[in-house]
Amino acid sequence: MIFRKATFSDVESILKLINEYAQQGLMLARSRNTLYEGLREFVLAEEDGKVVGVAALHLVWDELAEIRALAVHPSKIKTGIGRTIVEKLTEEAKELGVKTLFALTYQPGFFRKLGFKEVEKDSVPQKMWKECINCPKFPNCDEIAMVKEL
Ligand SMILES: CC(C)(COP(=O)(O)OP(=O)(O)OC[C@H]1O[C@@H](n2cnc3c(N)ncnc32)[C@H](O)[C@@H]1OP(=O)(O)O)[C@@H](O)C(=O)NCCC(=O)NCCS
Incomplete structure (x- = not known):
């Protein structure tokens, strides 16, 4: 298993992985356009030349960043890929000086395992909601806000 930054040649694989889950209502869909624009934010897991996991670190505001677009291939779930990717993005965030890392998710159990805490949506910085x-x-968000102080 290789963990690395994404490049242009990964775009179609990333889109497929994310949008198959999006069709099931498990995460938000991504367009090709937003993926190209945010490609530098992505870390992925590759096995035998195939993309089997992805997530992105998105900078939001001073010392504030989001983990987003997290998806692990169905055949590889619960094998530690999601954890490793989020840990790598967390290291990147620390190097950048991020103090607060958050995620909006339907999978609070996963983020809890990684040290995130559930918070009231009202209590998080407004900048978090700008997108x-x-x-x-x-405005009918049903995702759970999870925060980790770094
Ligand atoms: C959520 C997801 C990314 C987790 O990735 P993963 O690679 O399966 O997770 P890991 O194997 O790294 O799990 C890390 C820990 O979290 C636990 N965990 C994983 N998914 C969990 C869940 N849905 N609920 C509770 N705990 C979970 C694992 O058991 C493991 O615990 P351990 O350290 O005690 O063994 C993956 O299930 C997925 O892609 N789901 C579909 C898309 C999705 O919901 N994305 C999230 C959008 S925010």
Whole structure:
């Protein structure tokens, strides 16, 4: 298993992985456009030349960043890939000086295992919500806000 930054040649594999889960309502869909624009944010897991896990670190505001677009291939779930990717993004966040890392998720159990704590949506910095306006679910967000202080 290789963990590495994404490159242009990974875009179609990342889209497929994310959007298959999005069709099941498990995460938000991504467009090719947003993926290209945010490609530098992605770390992925590759096995035998195939992308089997992805997630991105998105900088939001001063010392504030989000873990987003986290997906592990169904055949590889619960084998530690999600944890390793989030740990790598957390290291990257620390190097950048991020103090607060958050995720909006339907999988609070996974993030709890990685040291995130559930918080009331009202208690998190407003800047965290600045991109929600582009979400198809806005303003009826049903995701859970999880925060980790670094
Ligand atoms: C959520 C997801 C990314 C987890 O990745 P994963 O590679 O299966 O997780 P890991 O194997 O690294 O698990 C790390 C720990 O979390 C636990 N865990 C994993 N998924 C969990 C869940 N849904 N609920 C509770 N605990 C979970 C594991 O058992 C493991 O615990 P351990 O350290 O005690 O063994 C993966 O299940 C997935 O892609 N799901 C579908 C898409 C999705 O929901 N994405 C999240 C969008 S925010």
